[in-house]
Amino acid sequence: MRNFVARKLNNGAVLRESDEARLDELVRNWRAMPARTDIISQGDDPEFVHAILDGIACRYKILPDGRRSIMDLLIPGDFCDMHIAILGRMDHSIGTLTPCRVAHISRPEVEDLLQEYPRIARGMWWSSLVDEAILREWLVNMGQRRSDRQMAHLLCELYLRFAAVGWPEAFSLGLTQEQLADTLGITVVHVQRVITALRQDGLIELRDRQITIPDIAQLMEFSEFDPDYLHLPPEH
C-alpha cells in the first residue's frame, strides 16, 4: 500500500526519506467509513485533521431549501481541514461519496509536523494554494461553460489529479449522477443527457456505471482544459 499523502506533497516540495517515513507513521491511524457519511459537519470545531487514503469525499453545503452544493472533490492524498485551527468552526461539511479510508491526525501532531518537517510544511502550503487555484478554476468552469464542457472539464481535472498521485488503476470514476449533478450545479436529469451525449461522441466510455476516458487529449481539447492551474511538475 503506497502513501498517497506523500505522493501528493511531492508534487509541491521535494521530500526526503525521513519525511516520507514520518508521513507513513502518521497515516497509520485510519478508519474505514461507508459512503455518504460525514467526516466533519458544518459548525464543528474538530480535534483531528483528516486525510483521504482511499475513496472520494467532498466539501459541501446544504442550502435552506435542501439542495446540496458540492464545492470540492477530495481524492486520496488530500487533506480535509488543515485550516480549522485558525478559523475555529467549519463553515461547511465534509463527507464521503464512496467508501473511504480516512486518516486522522491530532492537532499536536500536525503542529509538530509543520514545525519540525519544513519540507512537509512547504508541501502543505503548496497543497492548500493549489486547492484554492482549483476552486477558482471551478468558478470559471461553472460560470462560463456549457454543461457538457463543464462535465468534460471536471473529468479531465480528476484524471490528472489521480495521475498526479500515481493512482494504480486506470482512471475510472464511480460517482452517481446525483453526486455529479450536485458538483456541477445542474440537475440529475441533465447530467444524464450530458453523459449520453459525451458517450455518443466517443469522449467518454461507460461500463458498470464507471466513467472512463478513452482519449484524454481529445477530452481536454473539447473542454478547453489548461492544466496550468494544477501547478503540477512538468512530467504530468
Place this chain on the structure above:
Amino acid sequence: MRNFVARKLNNGAVLRESDEARLDELVRNWRAMPARTDIISQGDDPEFVHAILDGIACRYKILPDGRRSIMDLLIPGDFCDMHIAILGRMDHSIGTLTPCRVAHISRPEVEDLLQEYPRIARGMWWSSLVDEAILREWLVNMGQRRSDRQMAHLLCELYLRFAAVGWPEAFSLGLTQEQLADTLGITVVHVQRVITALRQDGLIELRDRQITIPDIAQLMEFSEFDPDYLHLPPEH
C-alpha cells in the same frame, strides 16, 4: 487616511500598536493606478506583493474565446498575491476595475513581516482562509441560485466586507454592468434586466450608476445570505 490593511487583519487577529505601526510603514509605498489596468498578469512571477488601499480590483482569467471570468473582487485592505512565492507563476491575472491606490511590498519585507510579527502573520493566514471560504460561497452562489439572487448575494457580501474594514462612506458600488456580468457569469443584457427588477422591488437603489442598498436585512433575506462564511467577529 486610515489603514485598511490593519483594519482587515484585525478581524482575524488582535493587532497591537506596534503591528499597526509597521503596517503603516509598509503601506507608505503605493502608486495610483487607473481603472482597467493589470496589477499582475497571468504567467508573471512578480517581485512585489500588492495590497489594495483604495478602489476595487479583481482576479480574472481570459478564456480562449475572449470572454473574461472574474473570480474574486478585491477591496481596500485585501492582499493580492501572498501565495506567489510558493506557486511561482501566476495562473491568473489581477487588474483594477476602478481607479486604485495599490501598495507594493517587497518579498524580503513580507518575509520579515511574517517572521517578526506573529500577530500579523496570523491575520494573514486568517485572511487567506477567508478568501478561500468566499471562493467556495461564490461557487454555491453561481451553481445553485438564479441570477437575481446571485446579484443580491454578491451585493450583500460586498456590503459586509466594506463594513468590516470600516469603509467611511455609506456603501455604494460603482462597477459597470459589464464588470458585474463577468463576475456573475451572465451577460450584460441580463445584468441590466436583473438590476431593474431588483430596483423595482425596492431591494436596491440606483443613482448616478451607483448601487446602494436601502435595507440590507431585506436583501439578505431575499438572497438567502448567511454571513457565517465571512468569519467576521460578532459585532458585524
Place this chain on the structure above:
DNA sequence: CGTTGGTTTGATGGTTCTCAAACTAGGTGG
C-alpha cells in the same frame, strides 16, 4: 458635434429545469 463607453429595450432562440414516468439492478424477506 461627433465619438466613445455604457445603459436600456425588444425579439428570438437555445440551454437547462421541472414534472412525470418507465426502466434497471441489487438486496431483502417470505
Place this chain on the structure above:
DNA sequence: CCACCTAGTTTGAGAACCATCAAACCAACG
C-alpha cells in the same frame, strides 16, 4: 426462488431562464 423494494438511470414533454442579436439611447469628452 420469487416478490418486493429501493436507489439509480433513462426517456419524454413543456416551461423557465438566460443568451444572442440588434438597435436606440444617454452622458461625458475631446
